[in-house]
Amino acid sequence: MSKTLPNHSPKDFSSWKAIEEHQKNIASKNILSHFENEPNRMDYAGLQWEDFYVDISKNRLDKKGFDLLIELAKESELISAIEAQFSGAKINATENRAVLHTALRSLKKEAILVDGKEINPTIEAAQNKMYAFCEEVISGRWKGYSGKSITHIVNIGIGGSDLGPAMVVEALAHYQNHLDIRFVSNVEGDHHVEVLKGLNPETTLFVIVSKTFTTQETLSNANSIRDWFLTQAPEGGIAQHFVAVSTNLEKTQAFGIATENIFPMNDWVGGRFSLWSTVGISICLAVGSQHFKALLQGAGKMDLHFQEAPLEKNIPIVLGLLSIWYNNFWGAETEALIPYTQYLRSLPAYLQQGIMESNGKSVGRNGKRVDFQTGTIIWGASGTNAQHAFFQLIHQGTKLIPADFIGFKKSLNGNEEHQQKLLANFIAQTEALMTGKTKNQVLEELRNTELTEIQKQELAPFKVFEGNKPTNTILIEQLNPENLGALIALYEHKIFVQGVIWNIYSYDQWGVELGKQLANTVLEDIQKGISNPHDPSTLKLLSKI
Ligand code: F6P
Numbered sequence: 001m002s003k004t005l006p007n008h009s010p011k012d013f014s015s016w017k018a019i020e021e022h023q024k025n026i027a028s029k030n031i032l033s034h035f036e037n038e039p040n041r042m043d044y045a046g047l048q049w050e051d052f053y054v055d056i057s058k059n060r061l062d063k064k065g066f067d068l069l070i071e072l073a074k075e076s077e078l079i080s081a082i083e084a085q086f087s088g089a090k091i092n093a094t095e096n097r098a099v100l101h102t103a104l105r106s107l108k109k110e111a112i113l114v115d116g117k118e119i120n121p122t123i124e125a126a127q128n129k130m131y132a133f134c135e136e137v138i139s140g141r142w143k144g145y146s147g148k149s150i151t152h153i154v155n156i157g158i159g160g161s162d163l164g165p166a167m168v169v170e171a172l173a174h175y176q177n178h179l180d181i182r183f184v185s186n187v188e189g190d191h192h193v194e195v196l197k198g199l200n201p202e203t204t205l206f207v208i209v210s211k212t213f214t215t216q217e218t219l220s221n222a223n224s225i226r227d228w229f230l231t232q233a234p235e236g237g238i239a240q241h242f243v244a245v246s247t248n249l250e251k252t253q254a255f256g257i258a259t260e261n262i263f264p265m266n267d268w269v270g271g272r273f274s275l276w277s278t279v280g281i282s283i284c285l286a287v288g289s290q291h292f293k294a295l296l297q298g299a300g301k302m303d304l305h306f307q308e309a310p311l312e313k314n315i316p317i318v319l320g321l322l323s324i325w326y327n328n329f330w331g332a333e334t335e336a337l338i339p340y341t342q343y344l345r346s347l348p349a350y351l352q353q354g355i356m357e358s359n360g361k362s363v364g365r366n367g368k369r370v371d372f373q374t375g376t377i378i379w380g381a382s383g384t385n386a387q388h389a390f391f392q393l394i395h396q397g398t399k400l401i402p403a404d405f406i407g408f409k410k411s412l413n414g415n416e417e418h419q420q421k422l423l424a425n426f427i428a429q430t431e432a433l434m435t436g437k438t439k440n441q442v443l444e445e446l447r448n449t450e451l452t453e454i455q456k457q458e459l460a461p462f463k464v465f466e467g468n469k470p471t472n473t474i475l476i477e478q479l480n481p482e483n484l485g486a487l488i489a490l491y492e493h494k495i496f497v498q499g500v501i502w503n504i505y506s507y508d509q510w511g512v513e514l515g516k517q518l519a520n521t522v523l524e525d526i527q528k529g530i531s532n533p534h535d536p537s538t539l540k541l542l543s544k545i
Pocket of ligand 1: 158159160161209210211212213214215218271272357509512
């Protein structure tokens with residue numbers, strides 16, 4: 001196994017020990033007291049970059065703690081790890097692969113080599129092929145078997161071959177053309193039946209997206225959908241209606257996809273980081289190549305920021321460190337992500353794969369079990385809906401839940417009144433989470449009610465808000481393809497920052513393999529009768545099916 005990332009035990013770092021000590025010293029302090037003690041708090045806790053303003057001041061952290069976290073990044077050799085990633089070193093050591101989704105959007109002209117070969121020409125060729133194809137379909141020049149233009153697209157894929165494209169298509173709905181884009185992912189037969197409802201095979205294009213082209217869900221769906229297609233269309237129509245994205249050209253051809261309809265991708269792009277590659281073809285079909293290029297451009301700019309900005313001004317690094325602060329030093333188990341726009345309602349689900357598949361690891365880069373917490377649990381939903389769902393627990397529950405609030409200054413459709421209300425909620429929530437409400441304030445509010453003094457005293461504790469709940473605010477100018485690209489790249493880099501510090505490999509996903517193997521064994525038992533050994537509980541369940 002090649003070792004290109006540093007191998008360390010973060011708990012041995014002097015910064016780690018100092019952070020532990022410092023946490024104990026400030027644990028009882030309220031966030032508001034940090035504002036009182038630091039008149040210039042906003043100087044280091046407000047980060048401006050391009051269209052982004054990131055406010056980290058509403059955290060249980062003072063300047064000394066911030067500096068210690070920066071020290072932790074230094075001791076972890078984060079800078080050289082970033083260089084290794086961008087240069088094409090095989091930092092995904094357990095799979096012996098480079099990690100180069102960043103090369104797909106690189107704004108630098110320098111050549112990137114993988115196994116001694118320059119990859120830029122490969123990237124350009126794949127992108128140009130995708131752009132030309134999308135242009136044909138969008139313009140209506142691409143015809144189906146009966147001579148009609150395409151009106152509907154069905155993306156067949158799962159995991160990174162579904163979540164990223166689906167999230168971005170939804171996020172960029174404002175920029176979408178006339179094509180109707182649908183997604184099939186689950187192996188459950190009812191899913192594809194629902195998605196196919198009302199579709200005309202003459203005007204529908206199916207995009208099979210699978211990096212490996214061996215994934216059970218995707219292949220089952222692709223086969224069933226092909227059967228459905230052939231009940232109405234001639235065999236020869238497959239070429240006009242089925243295209244594929246994969247690294248596995250052999251298996252793709254064996255499925256019956258014409259060579260010219262295969263869009264290649266490379267193994268140095270991880271599934272959950274692949275929307276920038278030809279895996280993003282549904283995005284490109286939905287919004288056209290200009291917007292797709294803008295998405296890449298935004299991510300490329302964030303890459304430069306990540307590579308070049310000083311640690312204390314570097315947004316992905318600072319957010320990654322804050323997450324470590326709560327995960328490893330405060331015992332927080334989850335992080336909430338609340339985008340204040342309905343367009344980004346699928347961002348939490350998308351980042352669940354990105355973050356939890358990447359950093360849900362317990363073995364360090366030294367091959368030994370780590371003795372500290374790694375991957376954070378991510379969850380969330382769009383605001384203001386979330387306020388009426390789970391915010392009660394964040395405000396008054398017993399758990400510490402750091403939260404990222406993501407909002408956009410300008411709306412897309414220009415309804416000022418609604419936008420002001422949205423932003424008012426966006427800002428009021430983080431303020432309320434931090435400041436809370438004291439018993440005296442509650443009693444003051446109850447002063448002019450008809451309740452008796454005893455009743456007021458009895459009710460007051462239930463209306464008290466402890467406050468001191470930490471949040472980060474990410475305020476962005478407007479939701480456009482470029483800013484969306486930058487936002488996604490920000491979270492991608494945050495994942496890497498944490499993986500480097502935790503001394504784990506963020507880019508493999510061996511944990512998902514067990515499920516794949518077991519499903520095959522159990523399937524055999526369901527189809528042919530139980531013959532494989534299982535535990536009593538599983539045997540009982542199988543007997544019920
Ligand atoms: O869930 C595991 C995984 O390997 C993901 O990393 C990937 O995005 C997904 O399966 C789909 O894989 P493929 O694109 O090869 O079908």
